[in-house]
Amino acid sequence: MTAQKRRHRPALIALVIVAAVVCLAMAWWQWDRYESSSGTGQNLGYALQWPMFAVAFVYAYRRFVVLESDPEEAEKVRTNNHKVTEIPQGLLPDRPTVSATDPDSGNPEYNQLLKELAEQEKQ
Template sequence: MVAVSAPHRRPALIILVIVAALTCLALGWWQWGRFQSGTGTGQNLGYALQWPLFAGFVVFAYVRFVRLERETDEPGDPGSERPTIVKPAVQREIPDGILPERRTPAPAARRTQDPVLADYNRYLADLHAQDLHEQMRAAGLDARETERSAG
């Protein structure tokens, strides 16, 4: 038997929703008081109207969460009084034309090599080789000296 989490079985989430909504309403009330004071501005009025919307969104998100969870209940759940609706998990596709098209890279044969870029890449490769040679010499692993001493 699969245990379905009913709304009364998640007290921590319900407490979080209540605390978040009350906090948003308290902040809206505080901003309303700031707006009515002598130093209040239109920005305080905007915040006073915005915070209750946040509180409403918290409640809306919780209700939506509960509805989505109920829609995915297991079929034939003995604790369920109503018939369960099971929607198959379908992967949603992004319709064509919404996202910009990706450019396809040109094949390597058709790419033209910039001579300045090629010179710069050779310069970087030489610097890297010199750096490796100096690091090996500092570590006592110089290949030329090792071959001479071994012979």
């Protein structure tokens, strides 16, 4: 496993840290809203979600660094994305089909009406 030298990008690290801190601050704020007299279950849900968003930022950065520095891992991800997958037969319902042999009985009459109206407009 030959890993290339990792390049640390201070701006990207700062962005991840700021994003994680903002997410944790939002969680704190939602928790305070939940504990207030006007707090609801929705505030509790957000208070539990925001830390997960912070973890997602850190995970995404770490995954980015690993994929950038390890060509074998990047190739593994690249080949996994190109696998052809098929939906098994019978899993989805059949699509309804319309018979093309049954002409609409009102269609010729409607076309005739439109033709007459167009002729009236020309006069």
